[in-house]
Amino acid sequence: MSRLLSIIASLLIALPALVGVAIAEPVRIGVSLPLGSSSAKLSEQYLVGMRLAIHNESQPGQFELLPMDDGCDREIGALAAEDFAESNVAMVTGYFCSEPAEISATYLKEGGIPIIVTEARSVRLMIDRKKEEWNLWRMAPGDDFPAEAAFIALSKRWQNIPYALLDDGTIYGRTLVDEFRARMEEANLKPQFVDNFRAAQSTQASLIRRLRNSGVQAAFIGASADDISIISHNIAELSGKFDIVGGEVMNILPYQIDGKPLPKGLLAIMEPEPDQLASTKNLREQLASENIDPEPFVFKGYAAMQVVLQAIKDTPENTTKALQSQTFNTVLGDVKFNADGINTRNHFVLQRWNGKRFEPVKPANDN
Secondary structure, rough: HHHHHHHHHHHHHHHHHHHHHHOOOOOEEEEEOOOOOOOOHHHHHHHHHHHHHHHHHHHOOEEEEEEEEEOOOOOHHHHHHHHHHHHOEEEEEEOOOHHHHHHHHHHOOOOOOOOOEOOOOOHHHHHHHHOOOOOOOEEOOOHHHHHHHHHHHHHOOOOOOOOEEEEEOOHHHHHHHHHHHHHHHOOOOOEEEEEEOOOOOOOHHHHHHHHHHHOEEEEEEOOOOHHHHHHHHHHHHOOOOOOOEHHHHHHHHHHOOOOOOOOOOOOOEOOOOHHOHHHHHHHHHHHHHHHHHHHHHHHHHHHHOOOHOOOOOOOHHHHHHHHOEEEEEEOOOOOOOOOOOEEOOOOEEEEEEEEEEEOOOOHHHHO
């Protein structure tokens, strides 16, 4: 009997520790996405990638996702932010739109909970981050990344070629072209011809005549994919080699089924597709084996969660220190934040249309 009592006493002493192990809760990660809007399908793909990253790169039960619908809307985002603040999350990520990120940054400021914005690119958001002292980090590429990548590629390619700058008068088109122009002129590579045109026309014949008269052999265009497509067909009238370069809006062209086939050789500044990267090979094979469509937003969600898993520490303070100092490796390339919370890694490259899709231009083929 005394031996039995001794065993029971030992178990009672050990019980708190055993219970503590048994009921340890997973670390909660908030995810803010427009789950109920027109972007719902992309949000679902994002979550597939995030869950796969947790499955592949952490221990079972170590982390738990807490997805919330922010509706890409200020009021709906406020409701999501309240839930995050009350749910003991260690970090919040996602955000396709800036307003929900701004609201969350305000709600979570007091607790020091870090926020990683993965898709919204607002420059204003980062200005307010500094002013409001938010613990917010933008993984999404900056609006200036395409212009910087275009300068790196085209300053070599067009060093001895007269070129034109064209825009459609929209904020997007004008900003992209102005930023590129500033970089080229700093390198003493001024355009020979600068013009704008009316968007959404069935032809740009008058613009083509002005280009022909200017004597240029290349054009960097800030406009929609449809307008650049029309210009590329119209410009076929010009004899000899002529470079046409657009921005990342050109990434919709492989999915367009109407209209005439685009001329091969059309150029664009954009990020590589996931299947163009050797770093995604294992994940692509896993997706194929599990019959999951290899949509780009699956890879984006996976990469976002890789950053979270590498950054998250035992306290918000230590997580913040990791975000300040570490370089994060992802299937889509490295992520490194500067002192202003902005990702400094620019993955935009010059790509060429091969008749079916865009493919990165190898340095040897720059000219």
